[in-house]
Amino acid sequence: MPRWRIPTCASAALAAAGLLLSGCANPSVGSANDDPTKPVTLKFWHGWATPGEVKAVNDSIDRFEKLHPNIKVKATGNVSDETINQALRAGGDKAPDVVSSFTTNNVGQYCDSGMWANLDPFMKKTGLDKKKTFPKTLLDYTSYRGSQCALPLLADAYGMYYNKDAYKEAGIERPPRTMSEFKKVAEKLTVRSGKDSYKRVGFMPNFRFYQNSPDRLFAQWGPQYFDAKGDARLADEPKTYKFFKTADQLADAQGGYDDLERFRLTFGDEMSSQNAFLTGKVAMHLDGEWRGLMLDDAKAKFDWGVAPLPVPDDQADTYGRGFITGTVAGIAHSSKHQNAAWELVRFLTADTDQVVKFANAIHNVPSTFAALKSPKLDADPTFRTFFDILRNKHSKALPPSVNGGAYVVSLQDFSYSVEAGRVGDLRKGLKKLDDQIDADTLQSKS
Template sequence: MIPLAGLASAALVLTGCANPSTGSADDDPTKPVTIKFWHGWSAPGEVKAINDSIARFEKLHPNIHVQATGNVSDETINQALRAGGSKAPDVVTSFTTNNVGQYCSSGMWADLDPFMKKNGIDKNKVFPKTLLDYTQYEGTQCALPLLADAYGMYYNKDLFKAAGISRPPHTISEMKADAAKLTEKNSNGTLKRAGFMPNFRLYQNSPDRMFAQWGPEYFTKKGKAQLAEEPKTYAFFKAMDDISKAQGGYGKLERLRGSFGDEMSAQNGFLTQKLAMHLDGEWRGLMLDDAKAKFDWGVAPLPVPDDQAETYGRGYLTGTVAGVAHSSKHQNAAFELVRYLTTDTEQVVDFANAIHNVPSTFAALKSPKLDADPSFQQFIKIAQNPDSQAIPPSNNGGQYITSLQDFSYSVEEGKVHNLKKGLEDLDHQIDADNLQSEN
């Protein structure tokens, strides 16, 4: 799944005290029924892949007819769930894990634990812990991982060889040194190429994705924001600033970024070799192949802090999630589809291979039928790394990540003169936003 622009930071307008339409889990899933499945896939290849999955499901469950609707946003899905009625979907999906806290706390998505218990599914033996963590909130498992996205570092092997660099960097200090070696300037001092651009407005470079390499704790056990009290926050911002300065500074990097084309275009900064190292997800490899990149490239985990060198191999994880609408009158039949899409090993592997995403179950991750491409396998390893991290769920969805992102823009632009005070204000803002969502 290729993230839609802005989707990762989108926050839905839901409240913790929402009153979802009442559905039913009394239906007999062996009786003839039509269920409505709303999803966000829109690219032709992705739509074909999900339709093929539905066809396989219907062959196994001839009594259940699935009426699929694609290219549906989270906002549209949740408007329909608030309204309820016969036109609302039974099975729902989302491309972002940021809003799972809202799905669960609002009650719009049904708790799936009773369905799994009834069907003898031990979720802890099926799904990696990190993926389970981002599909539940405060004990309510209102979603299951469908496919995962893992983030790593693409690097230009030709440029590395020319610079005399034998392997991708493992630590932040190595990345800083390599980035400086790989940076190329024009005769007027402007940048022709950056070794690595830490700027937060670049493509997939949202701060939470890079911050994951530090393994931060965003909240206390009582749910209070603690970025100002987390030493890793300060280390993270310093590291990003140091890498930036090693290549000429934020201003020069921003000017170079302005010369890049759209992320999904042939003028992508990495594809045009204006970036030697680049943070991205597993889908980028397929796009590089389709574009017939004119250089040799590889994939490695993003470097980690020097004092956490033993965690090298970790990365940021997110993914597509699936659930059953609380308003559905056919919740048992709906769960049959969710169970098939998320736990059937052959289905998960086939779907992952078809759309070049990371599978989300232990069995599928180890399947010999999984795409054996070396670059894709790097993301499989990142997804399985116990130190890989997803953002913690919140009843305010991804709003706290949006707040962190806005704050990070100000930090890199040099507008925050007292980082501790700025982070304390950010914590207060996050807590206030979360409290408002509860009321």
């Protein structure tokens, strides 16, 4: 189960504890003066909820407690970012010591607000070299303006699943590597059914389709969302125009947005047995590493493979890149046991054996250089394709912002209008989008 699908509702236990507060309170001040060798109980809040994932988390805690018998960890799962943030604003003894989040978009808020402690002093004190431990892309999305307030706790990489049987039927020898190849292959794989419907499309480019959020596709161009001052610059980014043009061309090559959108509305739920890729309605599909395990569990009736998503023709040397995101972990600013909390964070994020076991257990991409090279990792070649995407120096994550993921939602809404042909002047529309993002950023600072 991909982690972004975890429910965002708070548990009844947290509500009963009086931690679902509205507005901002005066948080208690934490402390890094504790002795991590003394007996202590840490509260760890995380978002994993399915039985297999919760078991993997609890197994991780058991391993940690064996190494640190003086530290007990009380874990609470299925906790949303909203609940964590409310608890950290309130502070007090009921707030967590260690926190994790599936939403890298919010790291800018965590760091800028100081709700998550800067981890650089802890790394310096214990000799952890973050640049030698974690890939740069992961460090980028766990920090903001010099504050490393989080560390990566497994990653998600996005690639392209493709139907090998459909390729063979269409006489296609290998996955496309550039966008021009992508359009040709998508058109060749598309099979019509009547005048305005399909038996199968090569690639569904519409942004509302499953994982096709525009920011994930846009990553193949390597865009710069913000300037040095933090102001949105999508209207001044030449790659933005190339991205929308390519998306439009992909749609046109397969019959146009309207026909594709009607076909998309016939698809089953993404996480069900009626998934459009699983049922053969889509031959190429953008998705994360978890999909392979789900295809195996569903006993897909066709042969399938994984490759990186194609890149723009003028950036052919970046082929192998992809969109990167993942879970992050940090220390609550209000914790009075920050040195002990650091021991848990360091174990979960940087202990090679732990990272490998956790990655294998929940089928996510390991987040350290050492774990990526471990012979104990799942040897499935389709799974390992995502390791290469993560390691690719051109792979991109969304840049942190103090407005959290608001700018991503704004981009999504704008992109829906663009693909439907409701934006007459793209540059003018992008200028308004930049203004909206900047206004949201300013409001988040007030």
